[in-house]
Amino acid sequence: MKTKSHGILTLFMAFLLQISFAQEKTISGTIKSGPDPLPGVSITIKGTSSGVETDFNGKYSIKAKIGDVLVFRFLGYTTTERKVGKSNVINLSLTEDANVLEEVVVVGYGSKKRVSSIVGSAAAVTTETIVNRPTANVMDALQGQVAGFQVYTSSGEPSATPSFRLHGNGSLGAGSTPLIIMDGVPIRSGTLVSLNPRDFESVTILKDASATSIYGSRAANGVVVITTKKGSKNGNTIDISTQYGVSNIANTDFYENFMNSKELTDFWLATGYRSQEQVDALLADGHDTEWYKYYYKENAPTIQADLAFSGGSEKSTYYVSLGLFNQEGLAYRSDYDKYTFRANIDSKINDWSRFGTNLSFSYDETQTNNYGSNSTNRGLALLAQPFYSPYDENGDNIEGVIPGWGRYNPRYLADNFPSVTNKVQVNPTAFIEVEPIENLILKTQAGIEFYDSRNSSKRLPSYIGSLANGYSSENFSRIINTTVTNTLQYSYSLKDIHNFSLIAGQETIKNDYEYFYAYSAGQNDDRLTLLSSGPNNRNVNHSESQYIFSSYFTNLEYNYDKKYYGDISFRRDGSSRFGKDNKYANFWAAGVMWDIKKEDFMQDITWLNELKFRTSYGTSGNSNIGNYESLASVGTGVYEGNTGWFLTTPGNSGLTWEEQKKLTSGLTFGLFEKATLSVEYYNRRTTSMLIDVPQPYTTGWSSITSNVGELENAGVDITLNFDIIKNSDLHISPYVTFNYNKEKIIELFQDRDYWIIPNTGVSWIKGQPRTFFRAIFAGINSETGAPEWYVPGDDITKTTKDPNNVTSVFNAADLQQSTGQSRYAPVNGGFGLNAGYKGFNLQVDFSFSSGKYLFNNDAYFFENPTVFGGFNQSKDVLDYWQQPGDVTTYPSTDYQFTQFDSRLIENASFLRMKNISFGYQVPTDFLPKNGFLKSLNLYITGRNLLTFTKYTGPDPEVDSNISLGANPNTKQITFGVDIKL
Template sequence: MRTKLKFILTLLTAFTVHLSFAQQAISGTVTDQDGLPLPGVNIMVKGTTNGTQTDFDGNYTITASSGDVLVYTYIGMTDATRTVGANTTINLAMQEDAQALDEVVVTALGISREEKSLGYSSQQLESESIADVPTTNVVNALSGKIAGVNITQSSGDIGSSSRITVRGVSTIFGNSQPLIVVDGAVVDNNTYNGGNAGTDVPNGLADINPQDIESINVLKGGEATALYGMRGTNGVLVITTKTGKKGKALGISINSTVSFSNPYIFPDYQNEYGQGHSPDLFHFIDGFGYDEGLAGGDGGTDESWGPRLDAGLEFVQFGSYIQNPDNPQPLPWVSYPNSVVDNFYQTGLSTDNTVALSGGTESTSYRLSLGLTDATGIVYNTDLKKYNIAGNVSFDLNEKWSAGFSARYTKSTSDQRNGVGYGEVSNQVGQLVWSARQVDWSLLKDWRNLPLINTVDDGRERLTPLNWNLRYNNNPFWALDNNLNPWERNRFIATANIGHQFNDKFRFDVNTAIDYFDDTREKQFKYGTVDFRNGYYQLEERNRYEVNSQAMFSYNDRYGANDQWKLNMLVGGQIMVNKYSYFGGIAQNLVIDNLFNLANSDGAPVLSDDSSEQRINSLYGTGSLSYNDNIYLNFSGRNDWASVLPIQNNSVFYPAVSTSALVHDILNIESQQLNFLKLRASWAQTGSAGPLSAYSVNPVYELSGNPLNGSTPTAFVPNTAWNSDIKAQTETAIEAGIETRLFQNRINLNLTYYNKKNEDVIMPLDVSSSSGFTSTWKNAATITNEGVEAFLGIDVLRSAKDNGLNLGLDINFAKNVNEVSDIEGSGVINLSAGGLWNVNTQARNGESIGAIFGPAFARDEASGKIIYENGLPVIGDNKILGNSQPDWVGGVGINASFKGFRFRTLFDAKIGGEVYSQTNTWGMLSGILEETVIGRESGIIGDGVMSDGAGGFVPNNVVVPAIDYYSSAFNQNIAESSVYDATFVKWRELSLSYDIPRQFFENIGVQSVNLGVNIRNLAVLYRKAPHIDPETAFGTQIGQQGLEYAQTPATRTIGVSLNVNF
């Protein structure tokens, strides 16, 4: 007995000793993917009831044995596991659960909805997709990422404006871009840029720091936007910014990026022939005067049809005046192949820094961020600076009351914005379309040491530095240093809200939001400036603010024996007020050079002043009825009373209804292959006031900028007559779609069909001049947009390990067919101002908006060949030469992660559509493009036919000099020669980042460090339009699409980013 007792005691002792060695205290810290501590994470030993939670700083301690599996769970995060080994410290960075995040999206009026309940297509971008490849204009970050969204960047200038179109163009005049809503505040996205000339400044959306953005949800269809009334008809971008999290300790995030930009799309220049008109002679006279005694040309000639370069010839030329301005001598006539590109453009440098503090307590959350962007453009002496400060805070005042406040201020400034478009003397890129091939542009850059040339012959001195051609162009570097286009914009956006939760069913909310900006632009031209020899000064000041205030009452409840019925209701009212004021002044001739003030005008300055106020009062309601959480019926209605419409027509009602059914749940499908299947459909009516402004429909007088006798104010009646019968244009939209997830959610497919019909489209129509007006407002057209959209997401590889290899593929596709009809009168509306170069963009019955219309080649009807006369092409009739709208757009994104590395890349494409390129027209006419070398010695026989003298045609066989051929065939009198297919495929983005292991810095309070490299605009993989970027346009207005001239080239930007979280 005693032996047995000893044995049992020995066994128990050994077992106890074994347990004491096997069990151990495991501790660590749990953070989110940004390295910020996560309080309240549940940690369990798998298969047991042993568990704990992380504290406020994300720390935990738990007892476990070697080989045990720890399970970490947290709402909104993907569950994670760790196996206990010899190491007693286990730290973990939890990843956001993408599927869980997708379940709730922010929709119209900031209402959060379950994604599965929506009866329309919704596509959302998260912060990583927006900020991984930084850009000074966040609009450009949307390219190729969202089906049905078309982005057009106006140029490669630093901070250039970009145009957004959602599901096609829905109006002929006025704003056709989507409404921008930031944290509930409607933000004015207009640029207020000029027509075909002026300076380009960033969109309003560019004032938002991309590092502050949490997500962008694009509402495309009528049912999605109906709650925004007449301002949501073009779609809505709902932008949610980052906030702090309740219960989280103070965290500090620092993000810094340094980027280098260089132009990567240039004209292909010829380098065989120099400046002039004659292949034998050239004589330069100060770049301004003409030598009538020489047949060979002069310094006032800007074409390059002169003598052959690098052939041992010598002429008095630009460089001769630098060496000896009083007695210029002949110099070797040689080419400088890369001189223009290498000297005119520079490497743009941008530094972007953001510091953010965020956190919260059990009842509050807060975030404060400071941002600074300091950038120089690729065009000499152009720049952009942005200063951002943003903050938000939310409070649970008690169990019933909650409140929140957000504010952001942005100051954007530039000492020099490059001019854009045709007829803009400050667009120095225009010189490159005519640049002489024998000029060393590095000499132009040293303008301070160049001889001064007097540019007037009336006895005054208007001296400017020597230029290769001073008759049409100033020295570009002198102009960029002295003729400044300064710009400044200050923007303030703020929101405030307070809510009361009566019980679990009823809630009341009140919120207000303001968007304010002031915008100042100047043009400062010194004496001697081309077209403004006596100097010029222009000042423009704009102020605008908009206030939206609303109150909402919501109700949520479940009914039925098993709560299978669910009803959500919301009713509310809104008041919108915006006020706009403008002051402009022009001093045509300056008394004192370089003193830029309206009082310095030689004579009375031309002044203009404008102010307006608009108001929309609204009532709205929305509801959702669901059965078993798998069948949904959604309905909404909004009534706007708009001050811009006549009083008898200012009340407009916008209804919408949609349904969605979760087929997989209704049919109880439990399958590894089919995980989710949703059918949806919607119908809605929306609309807008189109181009109507505050006083379009009321009889008013406008003050003239030219007072009588220099002092008595005068007023005039506008040229466009008011129409008291005008009514809002109405859009009726239907949408149907299917969403499915397959093979354990590895494949996500979303297909959508839509049809939108806009009736009673508002436009100005010509009237008889005997009426005293030139036009009147009328409801006079119909526009339809019909299309399909597709999104396909594929998890090609999905690792079960946290640091394993993951590979995903996202594909977007959208095709839209646009057609305008029922235009009264001639059935044609010209959209581009003045018909540049005999070319117009038009709205024309039976065509898509944006038809390119102009003179074509005369052609033989039988063969379609060009008709020649005396060896030169014959000008034919005006006709439709193309259209600015693409046939379809798409994008392919690839993302991967492995052991702390993250990789993203994006390809996007626009297929079809056309662009008219004046760069090509004048590049051929001036003889600088490489194609113009052909036939310089032998002449050219145009490919086509000529008259046989008997009413028929024979092949053309007449030889003409190359200068005559190119000056005739490539001339704005025959626009067809420069209309090109605008198709392109671009490698748009690439980013590679690495999360540096935490053990290298965990002892100094750093939670995470991420280092990344990013590239935007890697390459043009395919394009048909030569010498230009077919993606660019004159600006963001409808009529400016499809037109190109001397746009600053697109840039390839390479950046290095560092993100540190404390």
């Protein structure tokens, strides 16, 4: 009987299951926006994670049961629900949601605002712009993307951190790098290399006082706000991305301009440096080596792989990612390996509270080539004579010393001088947020930036240059930066006309830094290279430091009928870096915006769809100096076996904040629904600059940090975006960004009109920007073949070029004067194009810099055959004076060809194709029908493929006053695949 009842129950369950399956059916349809189909619309079954997306024709197909509710979601459109009935077809036309469609950016302390409601100046770059770039640092991808935001990559090292600044350099002495905020917590610029750009949702640049002043003491140089990705309530997805690429030298013009064997020996014969017999002996082996191809690798590989899980429900969202980045540099012992992990979780506890955590973890290993500068082991390796060869008769690399050239094989050096830096970087943050009454939000957030960095460097005892005499060094540094922020936000609207928003808060930042170093020498076995194995020259060093900031801030915003906007900010900052009576300072800003297009008198102007006016004025501070500059300090040393004390810094108890005042005014135009033009003027004036003021050596100090001087940066930002064509099949969207910045020194110190920074060739002159200061080359006397230089006038801060007052006697000190060439480029920007047709997409980005000058110290070695005789030289030296009447670049061989003069200051302006990417989104019709594979994107990306410049050195992008032995920038070709499951 029991068996029989079980059988009946089984049949009954099977019958119910059959009915259930019978109710499931395929629902299909087309989703449109007006007459155009919408690709990428998310369709999910409400209450489940099951879902699909529309294809490029707006079509979809999903299995559902009668009674299920389908949810249709697409960014910028109103979410719509439809219940499944008897029909198998559900077509929809989604409507735009004005509250969602408009771009949203993150501004002060995580508050999100629509672009149209921001009083201050802010520019956002989304993840689509940065994710596919084959570089470890996100800043490289921002070059040329934001007007006024200058980015330079000065080295081809894979682990290099680009330099970046906003609206010029705001100080002559203190730092000029913008403040970087990631998910509400400040981070160092060097941390960016350790992060995974694919985890970023957006990067927002806050540019004017209205936008930055709430950050007060750290915002004098602008603010970069990074927002990392969060999960979505629209369902769960798995994203898989992988890239493989190769790197080469970005621009080989410099390297290919050296003489080959015949050219070099012919030059020696012509100048009498070598006899025919000597030349024949040198050429006997028939070698003609291009040394740059030996010292720099070709097609160095880059591998990147990322896996991300994201999703959520009505209560919680999550985003978890894993990343791997391995890039081999072009120079030997130049590599970067990075492994990243991120977990972002946001959960709503109940109707009035939520909490979230963001955890970022990375581990990286870095090797850098240190043979730049004056080293013939790479930076000056092109001095090598081409008739020597680094290969033996079998074509194999010669280990050890290269015959003739007398330098070591670079691979051999890399193997025998291992040096690896490994770093653990952890950035955890957590917050809790409560809303005790409607529109009042109380939030507490705590974050830590933590890293341990360790470098191990050795010379192996088997190194033939110092057999059985190795060395070992270890250095370790740790930074713990803790930030605790408490904020109150309140918003209130009266009849939807008067709209108020208030934020107030308190913040404490504490930084702890520790460093130690140890060294020993005399290791005699490659198996015994620890510090303890070295009996000689043992040395140890240990240091630590701390600083703390304590701040209070508030911001009030008001708009009338979303037409007239105003805001005001106030912040009080305290820093441990200043004297006890000067630790605190107050900073403020105010701004207004007028949405002119909403006025009644503008409604009939149909070609103008947007017109806004913004202006703001405010102050901010800078404390970017050492931690103890205000204090007279002592150090310790060892004397006759005992610890002794000695004075190390004089201190300055009156030291206080560097202050900046900034005015910004701008207009934004929307034209014909096809273009947006933004023009902004700014004036940025810095006073009480933190400068190391020189002192007479009789005082016992070379300089004392003081608040002196005044500096002005003024300029204009222009941004122009087009949507020439934009529909479901075709889009063409070009853009242009442009910045002109004029720097002027208003006041210096000690009543000086100018100051030449020692050993730099750069001067500070009142009324001028930072300027190169050198002897000015006048040319070659065509009758005598002698080099000539202009004799300076009585005022060496003025450029004097009197053709009747020249000299052939070079004296660097007596002939120096202002060259009139600025240290920093006044013009920077970019332009590009985003275009697509159906599943194909093309993105092209160029960046440019004009008026950039760079002291090409390499040319002193490579264009100086009378000083560096016997070494290879640039082909340019073949243009030398030989007889009266010759008009040449270089003098007679009776003179030194090149001096440290203005001829080495070269125009390093450049135009560079920063990125070109071509991709194809595979139509969903070609993907498996089971919904496992939601999307598949294939692409190829090129970085730095084209460079246009007049600069004759290795790379024009070096951001310094001088370039010598630079590790050149690289160009990459990368193939990638993005998969969404």
